[in-house]
Amino acid sequence: MKKIEVNNLTKIFGSHPQQGLKRLMNGEQKESILAETGMTVGVNQASFSVEAGEFFVIMGLSGSGKSTLIRLVNRLIEPTSGEVLIDGQNIVEMGKNELIETRRKKLGMVFQQFGLFPHRTVLQNVAYGLEIQGVKKEERNKRAQQSIEDVGLHGYENSYPKELSGGMQQRVGLARALANDSDILLMDEAFSALDPLIRKEMQDELLNLQNKLGKTILFITHDLDEALKLGDRIAIMKNGEIVQVGTADEILENPANEYVSNFVKDVDRSKVLMASHVMKKPAVHMADKSGALAAVRKMEEAGASSIFVVDKDNNFKGLLTIDNAINAYKENLPIENVLIEDIHEISPETPLNDLFGVAVEAKYPLAVVENGKLLGIVSRVSILSGLVLGKNEVTAP
Amino acid sequence: MNYFTLPLEEWTNRFVDEWLLPVTGEFFDSISEGLRTFVDGVTDLLIAAPPELLVLILIIISWKFSGKGLALFALLGSLYLGSVDLWEAAMQTVAIVIVSTLISVIIGIPLGILAATNKTMASIVRPILDFMQTLPSFVYLIPAILLFGLGNVPAVIATFVFATPPAVRMTTLGIQQVPADVVEASKAFGSTKWQLLYKVQLPLALPSIMAGINQTMMLALSMAVIASMIGAPGLGSVVLEGISTVNVGLGLTGGLGIVVLAIIMDRITQGLVRKNKK
Numbered sequence: 001m002k003k004i005e006v007n008n009l010t011k012i013f014g015s016h017p018q019q020g021l022k023r024l025m026n027g028e029q030k031e032s033i034l035a036e037t038g039m040t041v042g043v044n045q046a047s048f049s050v051e052a053g054e055f056f057v058i059m060g061l062s063g064s065g066k067s068t069l070i071r072l073v074n075r076l077i078e079p080t081s082g083e084v085l086i087d088g089q090n091i092v093e094m095g096k097n098e099l100i101e102t103r104r105k106k107l108g109m110v111f112q113q114f115g116l117f118p119h120r121t122v123l124q125n126v127a128y129g130l131e132i133q134g135v136k137k138e139e140r141n142k143r144a145q146q147s148i149e150d151v152g153l154h155g156y157e158n159s160y161p162k163e164l165s166g167g168m169q170q171r172v173g174l175a176r177a178l179a180n181d182s183d184i185l186l187m188d189e190a191f192s193a194l195d196p197l198i199r200k201e202m203q204d205e206l207l208n209l210q211n212k213l214g215k216t217i218l219f220i221t222h223d224l225d226e227a228l229k230l231g232d233r234i235a236i237m238k239n240g241e242i243v244q245v246g247t248a249d250e251i252l253e254n255p256a257n258e259y260v261s262n263f264v265k266d267v268d269r270s271k272v273l274m275a276s277h278v279m280k281k282p283a284v285h286m287a288d289k290s291g292a293l294a295a296v297r298k299m300e301e302a303g304a305s306s307i308f309v310v311d312k313d314n315n316f317k318g319l320l321t322i323d324n325a326i327n328a329y330k331e332n333l334p335i336e337n338v339l340i341e342d343i344h345e346i347s348p349e350t351p352l353n354d355l356f357g358v359a360v361e362a363k364y365p366l367a368v369v370e371n372g373k374l375l376g377i378v379s380r381v382s383i384l385s386g387l388v389l390g391k392n393e394v395t396a397p
Numbered sequence: 398m399n400y401f402t403l404p405l406e407e408w409t410n411r412f413v414d415e416w417l418l419p420v421t422g423e424f425f426d427s428i429s430e431g432l433r434t435f436v437d438g439v440t441d442l443l444i445a446a447p448p449e450l451l452v453l454i455l456i457i458i459s460w461k462f463s464g465k466g467l468a469l470f471a472l473l474g475s476l477y478l479g480s481v482d483l484w485e486a487a488m489q490t491v492a493i494v495i496v497s498t499l500i501s502v503i504i505g506i507p508l509g510i511l512a513a514t515n516k517t518m519a520s521i522v523r524p525i526l527d528f529m530q531t532l533p534s535f536v537y538l539i540p541a542i543l544l545f546g547l548g549n550v551p552a553v554i555a556t557f558v559f560a561t562p563p564a565v566r567m568t569t570l571g572i573q574q575v576p577a578d579v580v581e582a583s584k585a586f587g588s589t590k591w592q593l594l595y596k597v598q599l600p601l602a603l604p605s606i607m608a609g610i611n612q613t614m615m616l617a618l619s620m621a622v623i624a625s626m627i628g629a630p631g632l633g634s635v636v637l638e639g640i641s642t643v644n645v646g647l648g649l650t651g652g653l654g655i656v657v658l659a660i661i662m663d664r665i666t667q668g669l670v671r672k673n674k675k
Contacts, residue, residue, distance in 0.1 A: 071581075074585055076581055076584060076585060100587045100588075100589060101587070102587075103584075103585060103586060103587035104586065104587030105587075107585070108586075109582065109585040109586070111578050111581065111582055112578075113576075113578045114578070115576075115578035115579050115581060115582030116579070116582070117579060117582070117583075117597060117601075118579070118601065119600045119601055128583075128586060128596075129586040129587070131596075132586065132587060132588050132589075132592045132596070133587070176582075176586075180586065186585075
């Protein structure tokens with residue numbers, strides 16, 4: 001179901017936006033419109049849609065119109081033309097009261113500079129949205145308290161914003177947006193003002209919250225890494241236009257134009273690539289029915305000194321080294337008894353970034369396991385080659 | 398440079414004599430009547446009340462809004478006013494200041510809010526304020542007499558004209574200084590204009606508004622003194638008498654009385670500003 005649908009949304013700043021719009025429709029470039037009329041095309045015929053529960057990121061550099069675009073969605077800025085459908089209702093055509101009602105019930109917003117009310121405590125800030133709806137004090141404080149706890153600010157209810165650090169202030173901003181229990185969160189560069197460590201922490205928590213609460217999120221950022229990490233889908237904006245919409249994979253693999261590919265070129269691969277991108281089919285594996293001798297032979301064939309062991313349903317059992325296999329053969333033990341079981345298991349979605357530490361410490365390759373099944377292995381070499389080559393080359397046969 | 402003669406003086410006088418007074422005289426009379434009742438009421442109340450009680454209240458207020466120092470000063474200042482026999486004159490001045498400040502604030506703050514939220518209103522209000530602030534006060538003392546007669550009513554009117562601009566300007570400034578993202582946040586959560594105003598803009602503009610009220614009160618006091626020239630009773634008339642009779646001693650006693658009032662009023666309203674900043 002489409003939660004937000006934006007069609008041909010255009011915003012022209014200046015004295016006669018309708019004239020500017022006409023020029024734009026006649027195919028004039030925004031530069032010549034600016035030069036001839038002095039009017040700025042903020043957003044140029046943007047169209048996209050966001051599914052319910054989707055994390056949709058709009059990425060663009062400063063001046064690309066992304067902040068204008070998100071403000072057009074809740075009409076903090078009046079669109080010049082086009083439509084914005086929230087749950088199928090066109091917000092552009094709403095009357096004043098309808099608009100206020102939609103903002104109250106359906107749209108929460110988080111701001112880059114937090115936008116907290118300095119004269120109100122954390123609790124009063126978070127309860128603001130409910131307060132203006134006329135929710136009774138007891139009820140609104142209860143709900144505000146809940147979202148304060150959701151963002152991990154328990155104990156700071158009576159502090160004032162200026163007494164909190166930037167990261168905590170943005171948690172208040174997030175809690176305030178959550179308290180209304182609106183389905184949609186609009187987040188305008190919500191984490192851009194935070195330092196990198198706090199930013200990462202907030203990103204992770206936001207992902208957790210979204211998993212838990214199932215919000216539809218429209219997130220603005222100028223940081224491609226952030227976009228790739230958070231977004232189910234990403235729209236890339238340039239000069240007020242959306243130049244590409246797609247998943248992180250689609251954008252990395254098939255940049256729509258040079259602009260996007262230049263962007264993507266500098267992406268830190270370690271954050272984008274996941275274990276599944278660099279893992280290899282284990283060179284050899286065997287059902288646990290066959291004995292130690294068969295395993296030794298397979299190792300010889302592969303020229304390896306160890307082998308991953310699975311049962312007939314490909315359930316991961318452990319690692320068998322050649323020494324252990326020979327011992328087992330000599331003493332006639334079942335292989336299960338000599339398996340090394342404390343092998344590092346990682347999920348296919350683990351980012352490469354998180355594998356460095358593990359790989360350095362591990363004596364053996366890492367096992368990529370999902371639901372108990374062995375999907376592949378990741379060796380130190382494949383992590384490095386993944387970083388250097390990108391995933392296409394690694395996964396190519 | 399006189400290429401042509403502009404009979405502005407004549408025109409103005411004819412306008413006043415032939416139109417303003419006959420046509421609007423009644424209207425101004427009724428305003429005058431209402432104001433007189435108000436100012437006289439406040440004056441009578443202040444004079445009739447036992448000075449000791451007033452001083453006690455003043456000390457408590459000073460203590461609360463400023464501190465021990467001002468409370469002590471209020472006590473000493475009051476003793477001074479009593480000892481030079483200027484208590485009644487001081488109360489007359491205070492009455493004019495209180496009434497005109499009240500009117501300035503009641504009219505000035507809403508005007509300031511309008512000017513802050515409405516561009517058309519701002520472009521109308523600003524030149525009027527400039528005019529009010531730059532026109533020498535003596536100039537509008539004259540029409541004040543014409544329209545409202547002599548005494549404390551024209552004094553209140555002249556004081557109102559003189560003292561309102563800061564209340565308007567500081568209100569406008571305070572509201573415009575509310576950070577844009579805070580206003581945006583309030584709107585984004587679905588505030589109506591009223592909710593935005595009284596839950597966000599006004600509370601955040603309060604320190605600035607209070608500073609405006611402080612300025613208004615100080616200007617009102619200085620004008621209340623000048624207004625003695627159009628017959629306003631009070632400390633100003635004491636000083637005026639000192640000037641006209643070249644009585645340096647009388648001038649000084651009256652002048653010091655004004656200083657005492659000024660310091661107490663200023664510190665109390667300053668205290669209000671500080672309290673609201675927290």
